[in-house]
Amino acid sequence: MQEAGVPPAGLRAWKKARTRTTISDVATGLFMRDGFEAVTVAQIAAAAEVSVKTVFNYFPSKEDLFFDRVDDVIGALVDAVVERPVGSTMLGALHGVLADRIVPFDAGGWRRLRDAEDYERFRRFLATEEASPALRTRRLVVGELWTARLAQLFAHQLSLSNGDPRAATLAAMVVAAMALRARTLSAAMAERLSARTVERRVRAVVDEAFERLAIAFADIDLPRPPT
Amino acid sequence: MQEAGVPPAGLRAWKKARTRTTISDVATGLFMRDGFEAVTVAQIAAAAEVSVKTVFNYFPSKEDLFFDRVDDVIGALVDAVVERPVGSTMLGALHGVLADRIVPFDAGGWRRLRDAEDYERFRRFLATEEASPALRTRRLVVGELWTARLAQLFAHQLSLSNGDPRAATLAAMVVAAMALRARTLSAAMAERLSARTVERRVRAVVDEAFERLAIAFADIDLPRPPT
DNA sequence: ACGGAATTTTGCAACGGGTGTAAAGTTCTC
DNA sequence: GAGAACTTTACACCCGTTGCAAAATTCCGT
Numbered sequence: 250m251q252e253a254g255v256p257p258a259g260l261r262a263w264k265k266a267r268t269r270t271t272i273s274d275v276a277t278g279l280f281m282r283d284g285f286e287a288v289t290v291a292q293i294a295a296a297a298e299v300s301v302k303t304v305f306n307y308f309p310s311k312e313d314l315f316f317d318r319v320d321d322v323i324g325a326l327v328d329a330v331v332e333r334p335v336g337s338t339m340l341g342a343l344h345g346v347l348a349d350r351i352v353p354f355d356a357g358g359w360r361r362l363r364d365a366e367d368y369e370r371f372r373r374f375l376a377t378e379e380a381s382p383a384l385r386t387r388r389l390v391v392g393e394l395w396t397a398r399l400a401q402l403f404a405h406q407l408s409l410s411n412g413d414p415r416a417a418t419l420a421a422m423v424v425a426a427m428a429l430r431a432r433t434l435s436a437a438m439a440e441r442l443s444a445r446t447v448e449r450r451v452r453a454v455v456d457e458a459f460e461r462l463a464i465a466f467a468d469i470d471l472p473r474p475p476t
Numbered sequence: 477m478q479e480a481g482v483p484p485a486g487l488r489a490w491k492k493a494r495t496r497t498t499i500s501d502v503a504t505g506l507f508m509r510d511g512f513e514a515v516t517v518a519q520i521a522a523a524a525e526v527s528v529k530t531v532f533n534y535f536p537s538k539e540d541l542f543f544d545r546v547d548d549v550i551g552a553l554v555d556a557v558v559e560r561p562v563g564s565t566m567l568g569a570l571h572g573v574l575a576d577r578i579v580p581f582d583a584g585g586w587r588r589l590r591d592a593e594d595y596e597r598f599r600r601f602l603a604t605e606e607a608s609p610a611l612r613t614r615r616l617v618v619g620e621l622w623t624a625r626l627a628q629l630f631a632h633q634l635s636l637s638n639g640d641p642r643a644a645t646l647a648a649m650v651v652a653a654m655a656l657r658a659r660t661l662s663a664a665m666a667e668r669l670s671a672r673t674v675e676r677r678v679r680a681v682v683d684e685a686f687e688r689l690a691i692a693f694a695d696i697d698l699p700r701p702p703t
Numbered sequence: 704a705c706g707g708a709a710t711t712t713t714g715c716a717a718c719g720g721g722t723g724t725a726a727a728g729t730t731c732t733c
Numbered sequence: 734g735a736g737a738a739c740t741t742t743a744c745a746c747c748c749g750t751t752g753c754a755a756a757a758t759t760c761c762g763t
Contacts, residue, residue, distance in 0.1 A: 261710075261759050268711095289748065300713050305750065389616040414684045417656055421685075425652035429644055457641045458648075465692035488730050488739070495740095516719060527742050532721065705763085712757070722747080729740070 269307050272297045276314040281373050285315065285381035312387040315378070322353035323395050327402055338470045339406060343423060344459035347430060348452045362444045372438045379435055388431070396424045407469055419466055426458035496534050499524045503531075503541040508600050512542065512608035539614040542605070549580035550622050554629055565697045566633060570650060571686035574657060575679045589671045599665045606662055615658070623651045634696055646693055653685035 275297040279288045290311055294301045308314050326343060333342035350359030352371050362368050378384045400420035401411065409416050433454045437447040463470070502524040506515045517538055521528045535541050553570060560569035577586030579598050589595050605611045627647035628638065636643050660681045664674040690697070 259760090264759085265711080290750090291748085301749095302714080302751090303712055306711080309750095311749065386613055386617055389620065390613055393616065414660075414681045418653070418681070418685045418688065421652040421656045422649050422688075425648040426645070429648045433641075454641045454645070458645045461645065461692035465688035486731090491730090492740085517721090518719080528720095529722090529743080530741060533740080536721095538720070707761095709760070710758080713755085715753090715755105716751105717753105718749105718751080720747105720749090722745105724744090725742105726744105727740100727742075729738100731736105731738070733735090733737100 268297075268299065268303070272299060272304055272307055273314060273317045277317075280315055281377050285311075285377060285384055312383055315384055316387055316391065318355045319353060320391070321357040322359075323398055325353070325358040327398070330402060330406065333473055335475050336472050338463065338472050339403065340423075340459055340463050340466065340470050341472075344455065344463075347427065347459075348455045351434065351448055351451060362447070368438075368444055372441070375435045375438055379439065389428075392424050392428055395427070396420050399423055415466075415469055419462075419470070422462055422465075426455070426462065429458060430455055495524075495526065495530070499526060499531055499534055500541060500544045504544075507542055508604050512538075512604060512611055539610055542611055543614055543618065545582045546580060547618070548584040549586070550625055552580070552585040554625070557629060557633065560700055562702045563699050565690065565699050566630065567650075567686055567690050567693065567697050568699075571682065571690075574654065574686075575682045578661065578675055578678060589674070595665075595671055599668070602662045602665055606666065616655075619651050619655055622654070623647050626650055642693075642696055646689075646697070649689055649692075653682070653689065656685060657682055 272293065276288070276293045279293060279296065290301055290304055293314070294304050297304070304314075308317070326346060329342045329346045330339045333339065346359055349361065351362050353359050362371065378388065397420075400417045403409075403419050404411050404413050404416035407413075407416060430451060434447065434451050437450045442450070499520065503515070503520045506520060506523065517528055517531055520541070521531050524531070531541075535544070553573060556569045556573045557566045560566065573586055576588065578589050580586050589598065605615065624647075627644045630636075630646050631638050631640050631643035634640075634643060657678060661674065661678050664677045669677070
């Protein structure tokens with residue numbers, strides 16, 4: 250839910266933004282309650298008091314209604330790499346974020362599980378995703394985008410040419426680790442394990458993957474030198 | 477194309493098999509000629525002289541018509557691991573297959589590019605795939621299945637429990653390497669580079685990825701001991 | 704405040720993938 | 734040859750998605 254805010258200067262722009270978030274919120278609510286496939290776009294449109302066509306004006310596909318907020322989450326990872334302190338590696342920076350902070354959140358970023366309500370909300374989100382083939386597939390596509398983004402980032406940070414196989418390989422394997430992490434997290438929360446246990450399991454798999462990556466890429470992912 | 481064969485004992489079974497391959501062949505032909513999205517299932521059914529419902533009786537989705545033959549290709553990789561000679565590692569066995577043999581083929585297995593015609597046929601296949609979002613997405617799903625299969629294989633070969641994070645991590649990263657390899661291959665053939673150049677580029681990226689994996693997993697992927 | 708330009712929303716019709724059902728046709732088994 | 738078992742088919746329908754053109758709304762210059 251975004252705050253409403255008053256309609257200042259641009260009424261048009263303000264209405265557009267409001268319509269967009271309304272549709273997204275309504276859709277997410279219905280998805281979490283009834284499941285992704287069980288909700289039709291027509292229902293969403295009706296609940297948002299809007300025509301079906303308008304829904305598709307804002308969101309290219311039904312899946313985008315679900316993943317709307319999750320898309321730019323990679324930004325926090327990129328930031329962690331770019332702003333890593335002197336003496337730490339890129340993989341170390343990623344390792345830190347993914348081991349500590351469990352859940353990506355709306356504003357783009359990662360945080361820990363807060364309380365029981367937070368836990369439950371996120372669990373339902375993951376359960377909805379897991380229950381839907383279409384959404385699981387969509388997550389894979391997002392992974393592809395992230396791979397490309399990270400490959401570019403790594404190439405730049407390592408002063409390599411843009412399609413360098415080393416940067417591409419590193420990116421592919423980091424995303425593979427993240428996907429594995431996501432599966433582990435989803436499975437652990439589906440079992441309703443305690444937040445501490447969930448965090449422990451996620452940390453275990455993240456540690457496993459990133460320690461191996463650190464070894465494999467020790468020759469190119471050097472600690473950031475002092476400025 | 478499968479050989480026709482005479483209708484021996486089971487007429488029913490024989491007809492089923494023939495209908496299936498007919499539909500698949502007709503569909504693949506149309507896809508390669510006009511593109512995946514441009515062909516409707518109704519057209520395929522008409523061309524195969526069959527009802528639309530029958531197409532869906534044999535193939536759960538339109539995408540399956542394209543990837544029908546590619547599904548069991550992982551079998552050859554599994555075999556390479558299982559039958560690796562004494563003294564070689566699992567990663568070494570996979571490395572060998574993926575670096576030498578370029579293209580997976582119908583019977584399940586991998587081979588080198590043969591001649592110009594072979595090249596062209598495979599290039600068109602990849603181009604068709606690359607041109608279709610639905611098919612690219614489907615390839616990701618296939619990757620997921622392969623990841624699960626390899627994780628199980630690795631766990632078994634290493635005498636680890638079935639969900640061991642090490643086996644899962646290794647599988648995820650091997651599949652990531654294969655996906656990267658596939659992208660490289662597809663790009664190289666789209667440029668119509670010579671077969672030798674294509675092979676060289678594929679080999680370069682495979683070498684890069686598998687050498688790093690060998691380092692990262694040296695502690696668990698030990699050379700097979702003499703019997 | 705007014706009128707036209709730009710933009711957004713909408714209804715409508717249509718297409719294509721996919722499914723359920725029940726009838727009709729084919730093959731198998733005895 | 735008869736009846737069981739299985740396949741194919743036509744038909745009707747649902748849903749996501751798109752194109753089109755009209756209607757509603759906001760913007761902007763005067």
